[in-house]
Each structure stands twice: as C-alpha cells, then as structure tokens.
Amino acid sequence: MDFSPSGRAAELTEAVRAFIADEVAPVEHELEARAAHARRTGRPPVWQVPAEVRELQSRARARGLWNLFLPADHDGLSNVDYAPIAEATGWSFLAPYVFNCNAPDTGNMEVLLRYGSAAQRDRWLGPLLDGKIRSGFAMTEPGVASSDATNMELTAVLDGDEVVLDGRKWWTTGVGHPDCRILIVMGLTDPDAQRHARHSMVLVPIDTPGVKVERMLDTMGFLDEPFGHGEVSFTGVRVPAANIIAGPGRAFEIAQGRLGPGRVHHAMRMIGLAERALHLACERGLSRTAFGKPIMNLGGNRERVADARIAINAARLLILHAAWKLDTGGPLAAVSEVSQIKILAPNVAQQVIDFAMQIHGGAGLSSDFPLAGAWTAARAVRIADGPDEVHRGLVARLELAAHGATR
Template identity: 80%
Template sequence: MDFSPSPRAAALTEAVRAFVRDEIAPVERQLHERAAEMRRQHGGSALWHAPDEVRDLQRKARERGLWNLFLPADHGGLSNLDYAPVAEATGWSALAPFVLNCNAPDSGNAEVLLRYGSPAQRERWLEPLLDGRIRSAFAMTEPAVASSDATNMQLTAVIEGDEVVLNGRKWWTTGIGHPDCAVLIVMGLSHPDAPRHARHSMVLVPRDAPGVKVERMLDTMGFFDEPFGHGEVSFTDVRVPVSEIVAGPGRAFEIAQGRLGPGRVHHAMRMIGLAERALHLACERGLSRTAFGRPLVELGGNRERIADARIAIDSARLLILHAAWKLDRYGPAGAVSEVSAIKVAAPTVAQQVVDFAMQIHGGAGLSSDFPLAEAWTAARAVRLADGPDEVHKSTVARRELAKHGAGR
C-alpha cells in the first residue's frame, strides 16, 4: 500500500500550511480576545459574528483555490488519503477549517446532501453552504437518553400527510450558535415499530421554522467554541414538508454511516495537526526558558517526553492514513475497525501531547495567552463527539474477536 499523496494533494497541503502560518495564525489571538469580550458583555452565550478580518481571509482562501477542499473525489475533490494531510494542515489553527469552508458540521452536512440529497434539497441548501452564504447545524444527541447508542433517540419526526412534524429536544447541536446558521439536519424517530436501524429519519429543518428554539448555548469546559457553538434546541410541533426528509424515511442510520467514515478521518487528522502545533510550542518554550540554570528541555525527563510525543504523533498519523487508504479502496464497510481505531487514537495522542505542552509552559499554559487550554479541551471533547472511546473500542474488539470465531 502506498500512502503518498498525489501531486495535486501535495501542492494543496503545502499551500494550506503556508496560508495557515502566514495569514490565519497572526490574527488568531486578536479574534479570540474579541470573542471573549463579547462573552463578558453578553453573559457568556452571545452569538458570534464574523468580523471583517475573517471575511477577508475567506476571500483570500477562495482566490488561492483553498476553498471546499473536503469535497470527495467523486464530486471533483480529493480522495480520503489525499485529503488527510490537508486536514492535518488545517488542524494547526482552530480557525482554519472555517476560513477554508471545511469545518464541521458543515462539511459533513454537505457530504450528506451531496450523496443523499434530492436535487431540490441540494439547490436550496447545498449550493449556498458550499458558497459560504449560510452555515448549518447537526442535531442528533439528546439530553434525556444515552446518546452513545443512537437507536435511543426519542425526538419524534411523525409523517402526517405531506408534512413531517417534529417534537422533542436535542443538545450539543453543533453549529447552531453561528448567526448565519440557516438549516439543521435533525435525526428523529419516524417509524418506532420498524427494525431497530430503520426507525429513524434525517430531516432538513430551517433554523427559522416556527417551533425551533435555542434554549441555551452550552460551554465546553468554559469554552463556547466560537464561531459555531453547541446548543440545546427544542422542537415544538415543527412542521416541514415531507420532501425535506433526506433520502427517504427510515434511512438515518445508513446516512450516518456514510457520513461518519470520512468525517472521522477529517477529525483525526485535524487532531494530528493540533498535536503538531502543541509539540512545536513545547519545543520552543523548552529551548527558550531556563530553570535552575538549565534549559527546560534538559529538566525532568522532558527530552524523553518530546521523543514520546514525536513517536505517538507519527504512529497515529500512519494509523489514520491506513484507515483513509482502506476507505478509498473498500468503502466505509471495509474500514469499520480502522476508522474506529483512529477515532480513539488521534484525540488521545493529541490530548497527551497538549498536556505535556501545557506542563512545560507552566501557568501560561493554562491561560488564554497560548492556544493550549483550548486545544486540550478540543481534544478531550473529540473523545466523546461522534461516539465515545468505549463504543469505538468495542467495535475494534468485536471485529478482532470475530477472527477467532466469537459471535458465529
């Protein structure tokens, strides 16, 4: 197997790295400080508004051909293997995916519409999403049930004639905080008597539909994840046309599996980019600061920790590239174990490396003067998002045990 990127992918990866380094990184701190000031003024849950600097960065990204790079190969984009190093490059900055229009959940929602949406759905929602004129949200997790088992979802999406009526509550609805959010993909129980994995449907719900209410914005360990945020959203007798069901009633799990495989590669490689930046900051700090008459890198086993971080990052990257290669070669069904493995490995490695970087920065590592506290929180959150570690380990173990006859 060959993990080498195509010439196009290699050129795009270098272009993204340069753009993140030269254009995005210099304004990161300023924008985060502005968002923090908005929170202080508005009680901690104010909607984020994209300032002129971000709009300007998005314009530059489009001019340089660095826009919508997440699009799959069968729609004029990149293979999973080719996009993986691009995703890593965007992981260097929390702002980069938004600037390049490849952020979650919009990229995953766009892939859903590309693969499963009707022509009318793609015209209404996909085209403006890819153009950056609107943003979207994904509503799946619920506060009243164990959402690690998606069959537990209880929000109802009842078909009544030519309408779907939604009632229930979701939370951790990513993207709902953005002022340009125009549509939600909502997973709802539509056929309770059907087989277990055919009971739910995915429905496109306009953000301004009567009965849709953002009850509150949720912080992630103190961070509100601007510019998108996560919200608790209630749906009270929300009515949309049946034509807004994606792919057809009862197909939510099929859609979710098609969506999550490539999305997990994107998440995992962004975690590698995040870990690389943390290690970079740790090395810079360790070489520039002294304690007890010696550079920090010479104290307390820090050289070994740097080596451990490099080994862990490179190992996780290879694991992800292998999963991406299998996705391209065999499709989602042929890479189930590998995709689950990277979902566990990548954020765990990132969290460990960021934790080391925070330690070597001392008190500064806990502050907003460096991106480390936010990076640690992001890595910790990803260990729950799109399925907790335990679910993915169970998947890997089940596949491994099946090789020895278990479950036959």
C-alpha cells in the first residue's frame, strides 16, 4: 500500500500551492473584504464573476494547472495523486474554481466522461472543460427526506422521443452562476421498477421553457455567490429523450460512480481547510498575550494544537487509503471507506476551525477572518452528499455483515 504521489503529481501539487500563495490569496483577500463590506452595508449580492478571477483562470490554464481532477483513465491523475492537490486547493475558497476543479462541475464532467453519449459530450463536456460554461446538479427536493434518494418525486416521464419533467428541486449548487447553462436532474421515470432502477439522470438546459429558479438559498447567512444554491421548479419541461444519461433507470448506478472520487475531493479539501485554520490558530495564539502569557499557553491550548495535528494527520491517511482502494479496486471496493471519510473529514475540520475561532475570540466570529465561512462550509458538508447518520449506517451495516448479520 503506497500513498506516495507520482513525480508528476508532486510537481503539480507544489505548483498549485505556489500559485495559490502568490496569486490567488491576494485576490481572494480583496474579494472577501468586498463581500463583507457588501453584507454590512446591505447591498444585494453580485452574481457575476470578477474580472480578476477570470484573469487568474487564464494564468492557471497557461501554466497547465487546469482540469487536474480528470481521472487517470482519461489522461489525468489517480485518486491518490489528485488527493494532495485537492488538499492544497482546500486552503482557499477560490482556488478550486480558478483551476476548473470545483463542484458540482467536476462531478458533472466525470458523469459525462464515464456515462455520457458522444453527442452529450460534444455539446456539454467540451465547454465545461474549457470553462466557458458552468453546470448545476439537481437532486435534493424540499418535499421529501432527501437523505434517502429513492424518495425523489420529481418525475422524468418518457413521452415518445421526449422526456417530460415536473417537480421541484432545491440546494441545486451552481445555479446562480452567470455562466450556468446545463443542469443534471435526477427524476422518477418508472415507479414500478426495482427500487434503485426507478430514477434517471437528465441533461436539462437551464433556458428550457418551464425551468425557473425560484430563489437562491443561504447557508447560515452565506449565499456563496456567484455560484449559490437554488430552489428550481420544473413545470412541463420537455427535452429530447436523448438527454437521458446512459438510459432510463440508471441514476443510482451513475451516482455511485460519481460520488466516490468526488467525496475524496471534498474530504481532502476539508483537510486543507483544517490546515489553514490550525495555521491561523497557531499564529494568533503565539502573537497575542493575556494574563501575562501568550494565549497559546493558557487553558489547555497547547494540548488542543496537538489534538488538532493528530486528528488532521489521521484523517488525511484515512482519505488516502480510500483513494488507494478506489484506484486499485474501483467504487465497489471502497464503499465503506468512502463513507468513513465523508464522516470524518468535515467533523475534524469543524472541530479544528472551532478551536481556531475560540483562539481568535470575537474576531473569529467576524468577517475579518475566514473562519466563520470555513466553519459553515465544514458544517454544510456534514449534510451535503448524505448526512453523517446515513454514512454511519452504511459503515455499520457492512461491518456487521462481515460478522454474519443480515440487513
């Protein structure tokens, strides 16, 4: 079992880290200051991409730091090789987008790579890989418990050579982006089929008649502009049946293939976020004094630093193990491991960020530091792609099955 990155991956990781430190971080700091000022003054959010960000994308692409998420079987990197790059991008909220490696576009591009028809790839994958358009993923629904994806009620019914969609989705990530052009929508096609063969994934251009973004949703006060998470209604939406990905009834199969690598990406970005929080905590704790001592020497803070380092390192190794199992055995070989990292990584990140916030005092709750946004991001990931409880249930079921237990 070897988690060492290849020479190419090691070089790319260092290049990504240097680009983030030298070029992304100053722009991000300025944009965060602007956004904080807008919130304080009550200005409406700006759903546009700043010119500075588009310039960063151009420079990143010119240096070969573009689409690094692509899998090894498509001239990209293995999961183990990409993991440290994902961690590096987790240090910055902006970096994944700068390198065209941000969700949900990465997952949607992988779906098209692995399951899309030639026509679907020609129309949508090329522009996504070029960064000319953005996409959204519409799965969760407001009217059902979406932790069980078989509950999805939006219908995607075949009608001759068309498929008709009716229903409502929310937490559709990326739908607020000005370049969002295509949605992958999960819908119920055959309610009488076997439980995991009832749903389909359908490509729906966002300008199709009957598609309406009802509202943008905030996550604990953050709108995450210019990407955002929206509530979207579909009323008599008609698209060609050829827009069904891989054929009717294959949504769960596609989701399983999509989510494994994507969860490695999410988890490693959480490690990067935790590393940044620990870095800020150490700097603050060593530079501020209270009661005649550095804050770091008060209240057990040194022990908390040690605990944070141990937790981050342990989580990183668990994620690399899951990535290795995906590389060597595929998604079915890593089902438990992928759920394990989905639980552990955001929980570790949230704990480390909470410690950093405490070290910063009132400043840690303000927009003067990135910690409030970081805490919110880590908290949200504990629900996104399935809540902790669902993943714990899966890990327990697989563990007990090895001891002869039935479901």
